[in-house]
Structure formats: structure tokens, C-alpha cells
Amino acid sequence: MVFFPDIAEPVPFAGTAPSDETGGLAYRVYDPSRVVAGKTMAEQLRIAVCYWHSFNWPGADIFGHGTFDRPWLEPGVDPMDGAMAKQDAAFEFFAKLGTPYYCFHDVDMAPEGTDLREFRSNLDAMVDRAGEKMAETGVELLWGTANLFSHPRYAAGAATNPDPDVFTHAAAQVRQMLEATHRLGGHNYVLWGGREGYETLLNTRMTQEADQLARFLHLVADHKRSIGFDGTLLIEPKPQEPTKHQYDYDSATVHGFLERYDLLGEYFVNIEVNHATLSGHSFHHEVAYAVDNGIFGSVDANRGDPQNGWDTDQFPNSVDDLAPAVYEILRGGGFTTGGFNFDTKLRRQSIDRTDLFHGHVGGIDTLARALLVAEAMLDDGTLEAARDRRYAGWAGDKGAHIMDPATTLAGLADAAVEGGSDPKPVSGRQEWLENHVNAMTWSVS
Ligand code: XUL
Ligand code: CO
DSSP, X not given: OOSOTTOOSOOOBOTTOOGGGGTTOOBSSOXXXXXXXXXXXXXXXXXXXXXXXXXXXOSOBTTBOOOSOOXXXXXXXXXXXXXXXXXXXXXXXXHHHTOSEEEEEHHHHSOOXXXXXXXXXXXXXXXXXXXXXXXXXXXXXXXXXXOOSSSGGGTTOSTTOSSHHHHHHHHHHHHHHHHHHHHTTOSEEEEOOTTSEESOGGGOOHXXXXXXXHHHHHHHHHHHHHHTOOXXXXXXXXXXXXXXXXXXXXXXXXXXXXXHTTOBTTEEEEEEHHHHHHTTSOHHHHHHHHHHTTOEEEEEEOBOOTXXXXXXXXOOOOHHHHHHHHHHHHHTTOOSSOOEEEOOOOOTTOOSTTHHHHHHHHHHHHHHHHHHHHHHHHHHOHHHHHHHHHTHHHHSHHHHHHHSTTOOHHHHHHHHHHTTOOOOOOOOOHHHHHHHHHHHHHHOO
């Protein structure tokens, strides 16, 4: 069955061509083969579509029922028939959108059945079928992940649950999904700890739970090696929602956790734009922190709503917000195994099948334009030169002397007093830099 009959061909790149030539659906900026900063746009951006919001969510919210037409999610549909119809629609969409990757959770693709054994056999069957569709379409798996947060058994956490049997159940799910990801040639494996946190400290032992989480992550990393999976393991930080507090709060918290439990080099971060803003940071901050500290892995592209305090997962639409972060990614050498996964949801009133195309096309064009701006920022070199000037003192003898372990506080103090220390403030030139970035944003084509 064709689920998107109105879209006959893969969405074309039309540049500034009038919209009636393409029925209104065309990439304006995303030209997959255009070379930007030494690679094609497709290679730089490594765009993925997520299975869950686009195909496994009916448009329900906590106040109301699903609004989307997703026949495979209707009550009464045989679960495996539904899973196959969903998979057919998903791969039809990937191929027509013309993007190279997708991502999924175990439960997005296969019915859970009544026990782990049945879940395992359902997932195996659906993953084999996905493998065939990937071979037909050329679409690859950016990452796989296990859903360790929806089922009631995970209400008090998966790895951090007070009940060790829940930890073991989660281990069974991750083992299978890691192996499925490996079988499909996935490039990464993600762990998002949606329930790895607490609702109240009154019943919580934080250090006990942290030890459990670290044990889980070591077990997963050991298993990755034992099966020969050479993709990257990623942790996706988020400060809260669904729990009041989540342990993987932001990039810096995850970094500290990895260091504390000897997991640096085993895990990298998958930074989500809306999670960054929920943690009180900008997306730019989260990416810059991860790149500078060697833990950057991948991105979940979306945006929040500045007036709402939750994860609205909207399609990105601000070049201004994305460009500085994409600049940091390019400055760090670009993606290796990671990419931009569209962890994005349609609004509940966007009920036409083509809305899913419009959401992705607009978001992808926004990213493509952010990439062009980032390339201009890199080529222009003004920002880096300004940073070099600002820190020039540290690159010289004075900086080396301070950093020398033989230097003491008393020695520095004596030298400051004897030398008549009187350092003069210098301008940070923030407005000038902001104007410069704006000028590049407005002039790039
Ligand atoms: C939830 C979220 C998840 C992860 C994968 O906020 O972002 O969809 O990306 O579990
Ligand atoms: Co996400």
C-alpha cells in the first residue's frame, strides 16, 4: 500500500524555483551534493528521520486522543500486521524525503508481546524485514535504542531502579537492541535515561543509583566489544521530564559522571536542542562544551517553545539559533559516526499526510542554511582570530609560567607586588562580534 500517494517522486532540490513547479514541496537550500567545508551537505549533516514521533505516535497528548491518520496504530489491528504497515510507510517516507538515515527504539518497530521471549522473536523478524528495506532504499541506520521508560515496570527507573530484577529486564532489552543495531550496520547506539532520576529525594539513594547506572553502562560497553560492534555509544542528556530530575542533566554533568566512573572514551553525548534549553543552556553551549571536552557524538535536531517549560520537539526553524552550534561542530572536525536526527513532532493539528514532509523539509533547509553560515564563519576566521587575541597572554611566557607546576601562589603574589601589578580591562567586543555574525548570516547564499 502506498501511504503518501500525493508525493510521487523524492522531494527535489529546487533552489529558488517557484513553488508551483514542485507542488510547493522542494528543498530550497538542502542540495545533498553541494560541497560545503570540504564535504557534501549530505555528508556534513547526516540527516536521520526518527521512527517514534513520525510513525509511532498518533498525535495524542495528556488531554486528548490521537489526531493523526496512522491506521496501523488503531485498536484491533493485529500487532505484527500493524508493525509491518508502519514499517512500509516509514521506508516510503524516508525514500521520498531523500534523507540517508533513520533511528528507532525497539518498541517502535516491534510489538512487545507478552514476555521477553515473544518480544525478542517479534523484534528479530521486524529487524530482518528492516534490513531488506534498507538494502532496497539505501537508507542506513544512524542509531538504535531501547525504550526503557514507557512500560510501568520502568516507572522508578531502569538501571537505577531499586529492584534489581528491573535492571536485569533492561539489560535483556539493551542486549537485544544493541545486537539488532549491529546487525543492521547501525552507526551508533543511544541511551536516553528518561526515568534514570527521581521524583522525590525522600525515597531516593542517589549514590546507590549512580553506581547502578555506571554498572549498567560498563556492562553495555563490554557487550559492545564482545560482539564486535564498532559504532559509538551515546548518552542523551536531559535535565527533567518525565522525572523531576534526571541524572544525565546536561553535557557537563554527563562528562563528570563518565570521568568519575572510568567511562570516558566509551560514551559520547547525543545533544538534543530542546533538552539543552530545558537545562537552562543554549544549544550552542551544549555543543561547544561537548566538542571542547572531547565527548561530542551526535545531535537530536528540534526546537522548544520559549514560552513553554517542556519538551515540545518542534521542527527547527531558526538559522540564528543553529548556526553557532554548527560552527562549533565544524570547528571540531564535523561528525564522525553521528548526525542530525530529527527528533521532531508535528503539531497535533497538522493532520495531512504531507505535513510530515513540510515539517522535515523546512527543518532540513534551516539546518542546511545554518551549515552555510557556519562555513562562512569558519572561512572568515574573525571569531577564531578574536579568541586568539583575547587569550594571547596565555600563549606566551606569562601563561607558561603560571601553568608550570613549580610555580607557587606565593611566588606569583610576590612577583605581582614587586612588579607593581596594575592590569587594565579590555573590551570583550561582544556587540561587534554579534554584528559580524549577523552580517555573515544575512549575506551567505
Ligand atoms: C526524549 C527523547 C528520546 C530519545 C530517544 O525526550 O529525546 O526520544 O531521543 O529515546
Ligand atoms: Co531525543
